[in-house]
Amino acid sequence: MTFRGGRQRGAREEAARFETRLTAFGELLAAHPFSADRPDATHEMAVEYARALDAYEAAKRAAARDLALAGRELAAGLTALNRLNAHLVGTATPEAPAPAVAKPEARRPEPQVEAEAEAAPVKGPHEVRGPDVPRPRAPGDRARPRLRDRYTSGQLAKRTGVTVAAVYLLVLAVLGSWWLALVGLMALMMGGGLALFGGLLGWTSVTQIVGAVRGGLVSAEYVRTTKKVSYALREAPYQHFYLYVGADGEKVTYQRDALSPSLAALPTRRLWLVKGGGRTGMETHLSGLLVPPLMFLLLAFGVPLFLFGTVAVLYACPGLLIRALAG
Structure with a gap:
């Protein structure tokens, strides 16, 4: 009985810790500065923001029955938000050419996403790493992204x-x-x-x-x-x-x-x-x-x-x- 009670208590504590992380991620989404009507907003940014929101909702639904699945959904949401920050930096308006001796004007950093040790690593928008996070494109890079990168699964199904x-x-x-x-x-x-x-x-x-x-x-x-x-x-x-x-x-x-x-x-x-x-x-x-x-x-x-x-x-x-x- 003592062992079973300890296992249940540990499960409750684990669920409480995950709920805290999930609540923090939801507050981060609510306070994120991205908006679809901002001048430099693109379709890719809207897709990544929608993916982060969908992952947050999926993590909330899965937390009640499978904490491992909920953790993966939360990690996917953090990764999507990280990609959004990368797009925000990569599509920023370029500065006017400056003399060679002048230092470029520092950009205002976007909000950083804090990640737990068990979640996907998330960096600030000035330093985005990882194989699944694209680097910001240069202003002259006109490579057209794939359909799977431009649209979510639901959007692709509707268009088809x-x-x-x-x-x-x-x-x-x-x-x-x-x-x-x-x-x-x-x-x-x-x-x-x-x-x-x-x-x-x-x-x-x-x-x-x-x-x-x-x-x-x-x-x-x-x-x-x-x-x-x-x-x-x-x-x-x-x-x-x-x-x-x-x-x-x-x-x-x-x-x-x-x-x-x-x-x-x-x-x-x-x-x-x-x-x-x-x-x-x-x-x-x-x-x-x-x-x-x-x-x-x-x-x-x-x-x-x-x-x-x-x-x-x-x-x-x-x-x-x-x-x-x-x-």
Whole structure:
């Protein structure tokens, strides 16, 4: 019992240390001077900043179930922010030519990113090192970056989908008529949207039902109270963190809003563990009991939407193409 208690205590301390690093990285992102509307902002800078934000969100989601994965996501975010700083220095406006004896005017350094020993090493924008961090390009370097360096995976998927749909509609217009292509465009937009919304709704409902059935009442221990990185006007600015460690070592966190850091928190809370379908979390008693019936209602609403949207997409592609070929 003593050994198990020590292991759980060590796991809680490790989770608390990582949460501190994650909060510091979030505050660094919020205070970073980069903005898309600054005069020297480029698409590459926006992509790196978006990657850093995505990595921060992914690290927050993974911290509840896999600290190793969360650490890798945090390291990826730090590396992306480091590349952003490199772009900021490499694309700065060049100074006017000065005499050979004159010293160049010192540039104002960008904020440095502090990295933990276990995270990826991050240097200031004047000294960026590492094989995965590009050096600032010279003003005369016009080498065009690859698509994978210019866009994120989500952006590439969207552009590919739009390109394929445009080519297909153009083929419909050539083989059939522009009116047929317009009908195909409307069917693709309406059907694709309904199928996507219905599919997401149905999948979320199924995972919630499975997770509520597989889970059960557990006891989570209070860890700490932290201030949110950002919050809306109607949200509480602080959060109480509770941690549950399963028999297999799986860690699940639960956040409860708090209006003040001095608000007393219960040492333990009885919560309903939602586990399944790639999602692990904890809910209150009432939420855990209401999840199955509510999710069944959403499932009954999402499945027809998905089927109707799928039929509309199939009518547009390849239905309209067959109609155009048949004349």
